[in-house]
Amino acid sequence: MSPVACTKPGPAPRSSAAGDDCTFRVSDDSRDDKWDHFLASAPLGHHTQTSLWSQVKASRGWQATRIVVTRGKEIVAGAQVLYRRLPLLGGIGYVPAGPVVRHADPDLTRLLLDRLLEIRRHHGLHYLAVQPPGHDQAVSSQLVTLGFQASSVELIPGASVLIDLTLDPAEMLSRMKRQTRQNIARGERQGMVVREGSRDDVRTFWTLNAATCRRQNASPFPESYFLHMWDVLEPAGCLKLFVAEYEGQAVSALWTVPFGDTVSAKALGWSGLHGDRKPNDVLFWAAINWSRTHGYRWFDFEGVNRSGAECVLQGQPLPESLQRTPDAFKYGFGGNVTLFQLAHEYIPNPVLRWGYRTFFAKDGNTKSLPKLFEIIRKH
Numbered sequence: 001m002s003p004v005a006c007t008k009p010g011p012a013p014r015s016s017a018a019g020d021d022c023t024f025r026v027s028d029d030s031r032d033d034k035w036d037h038f039l040a041s042a043p044l045g046h047h048t049q050t051s052l053w054s055q056v057k058a059s060r061g062w063q064a065t066r067i068v069v070t071r072g073k074e075i076v077a078g079a080q081v082l083y084r085r086l087p088l089l090g091g092i093g094y095v096p097a098g099p100v101v102r103h104a105d106p107d108l109t110r111l112l113l114d115r116l117l118e119i120r121r122h123h124g125l126h127y128l129a130v131q132p133p134g135h136d137q138a139v140s141s142q143l144v145t146l147g148f149q150a151s152s153v154e155l156i157p158g159a160s161v162l163i164d165l166t167l168d169p170a171e172m173l174s175r176m177k178r179q180t181r182q183n184i185a186r187g188e189r190q191g192m193v194v195r196e197g198s199r200d201d202v203r204t205f206w207t208l209n210a211a212t213c214r215r216q217n218a219s220p221f222p223e224s225y226f227l228h229m230w231d232v233l234e235p236a237g238c239l240k241l242f243v244a245e246y247e248g249q250a251v252s253a254l255w256t257v258p259f260g261d262t263v264s265a266k267a268l269g270w271s272g273l274h275g276d277r278k279p280n281d282v283l284f285w286a287a288i289n290w291s292r293t294h295g296y297r298w299f300d301f302e303g304v305n306r307s308g309a310e311c312v313l314q315g316q317p318l319p320e321s322l323q324r325t326p327d328a329f330k331y332g333f334g335g336n337v338t339l340f341q342l343a344h345e346y347i348p349n350p351v352l353r354w355g356y357r358t359f360f361a362k363d364g365n366t367k368s369l370p371k372l373f374e375i376i377r378k379h
Contacts, residue, residue: 022069045100199230268283301335
């Protein structure tokens with residue numbers, strides 16, 4: 001593991017009981033192994049906070065600055081900001097699944113949030129969005145006191161379905177909907193097989209993913225994006241590709257990110273063929289089993305509609321509008337439905353803040369969000 005340089009110390013944090021024995025380091029290093037190892041072991045560490053992920057996003061025009069807090073020689077907290085500049089609008093930035101604090105410490109968290117605002121000023125960001133990890137609303141409350149406002153923009157999914165990998169396969173199957181169990185059995189019986197993919201399969205995955213995007217009227221990422229992601233994440237053990245085949249033909253493929261105690265399903269590609277053989281049910285079941293046998297704690301389907309998740313948690317049926325969507329497929333696996341904290345956004349310019357909150361953020365309306373916020377969500 002290579003040493004990590006302190007590229008710029010930044011101004012000293014304000015004095016407090018939490019901060020007196022802590023050192024705050026601000027870094028623009030493209031790779032920071034110590035920070036990434038901290039995230040992998042921290043209870044709320046997430047792959048989107050890693051320096052590896054910042055390298056992935058660099059291919060889409062994003063830069064990264066991270067604040068690393070140490071006590072002695074141990075990293076205890078930190079946050080990574082991804083930012084970029086846009087014509088006319090200037091700088092925008094976001095903090096997905098951050099800040100991360102190893103042990104709950106409100107005073108240290110406040111110091112870290114103060115430092116994030118200093119970073120915002122340093123880079124001249126006119127918009128900063130922060131979505132804390134986990135479920136505890138304490139960080140969100142602190143953001144509000146600093147002038148942030150709750151937002152419907154999702155930097156990471158605001159709700160998801162998580163499979164508990166400590167269960168044995170029989171128990172997992174028993175928790176699934178009967179139709180999902182039957183689909184898995186049918187697909188395996190009719191010759192659908194799943195193998196692990198290599199870099200040579202990235203084009204296959206991209207072709208399948210592009211086909212899925214076309215059916216959903218979405219724009220696919222370019223093949224080069226996935227190749228770059230592979231080259232950054234796979235050598236670090238943070239990427240695994242699964243390919244479902246029928247009679248040697250690739251039918252569907254799943255792009256996952258194993259990190260910390262969780263394997264996250266990032267993207268799916270399906271040709272649309274052999275639907276009667278249930279390739280996607282077999283594919284996800286194989287990925288779940290791989291995650292379990294390799295010692296991970298959770299398999300994360302990475303995202304379902306938040307309103308639908310709230311209905312399910314209240315014991316209500318999934319809304320009719322979501323019955324024929326990927327969400328219904330995910331719920332079929334019987335995982336734990338989980339809500340995460342909302343993002344909060346900070347717009348220091350009073351004119352921009354008034355315009356955004358008056359015309360774009362009113363009543364949580366995300367359909368009219370301008371290109372600025374689409375860039376955050378889609379890139």
